[in-house]
Amino acid sequence: MVANKSKSVRRDIFQAIADPTRRAIIFLLAVGAMTPNAMAEHFNSSRQAVSKHLKVLVECEVVNQEQQGREIHYHLNSDKMKEIEKWLEQFKQLMESRFNQLDSVLDKLKNESK
């Protein structure tokens, strides 16, 4: 038995989008669900390579699988994508706080020069 991967390896949205092939897969799936074979045809990458990326994306909970006969349709979990926006929002708030500090410094200077 192998140790639980989710405990040892980083599996989050930021890891998911770190690879350009995975970003391309995400863009493809944004348009609609797809099978691994269909995806592999879109960029010059082997089916197995795509399959491995899909495994990572499943582990990161960015995509879901839907079995249909011998095909597996991969769907995008767009909720997970929102975590990027959430992080960016936090970032922007920090940036604003920085400017607010700068503003207060400028205000101070203004008052002192009175």
Next chain:
Amino acid sequence: MVANKSKSVRRDIFQAIADPTRRAIIFLLAVGAMTPNAMAEHFNSSRQAVSKHLKVLVECEVVNQEQQGREIHYHLNSDKMKEIEKWLEQFKQLMESRFNQLDSVLDKLKNESK
């Protein structure tokens, strides 16, 4: 002589934010410029480890260095952060196109049922 790193290794904003320590550094620098020592004190990570992350961030053009005596002040290049937003915008547009397709399908069904 070693091969140019920028040619072999991926150095973009997505690589920059893939690591949690680097994301923490970005948040710190969002508030204001800082030296490596000051950053290292903020999370339990050695100065050298932080230094390595900063090197990656410089290569990804997410931060700039400003030498001041023996200290180096690291500044955030917030323009680079906009590339994430840009990518998210593209993604959202694709998602909308998906829903527009769905809408047109629904419209079609509606017309057919007339």
Next chain:
DNA sequence: ATTTTGCGCAACCAAATAGTTGCGTATATA
């Protein structure tokens, strides 16, 4: 002038990544 501090860099290491080839298996098709 000597010591301390701030920093980058090289060397090393274990682990993870991204890809490949070669299976096995289940579902379709002939």
Next chain:
DNA sequence: TATATACGCAACTATTTGGTTGCGCAAAAT
């Protein structure tokens, strides 16, 4: 029923990552 197709998985590889320790050097403090 025999064959083709869709897919995941294991094993192997080269490269990258993220961390460490141990320098060396220049600037600051003593």
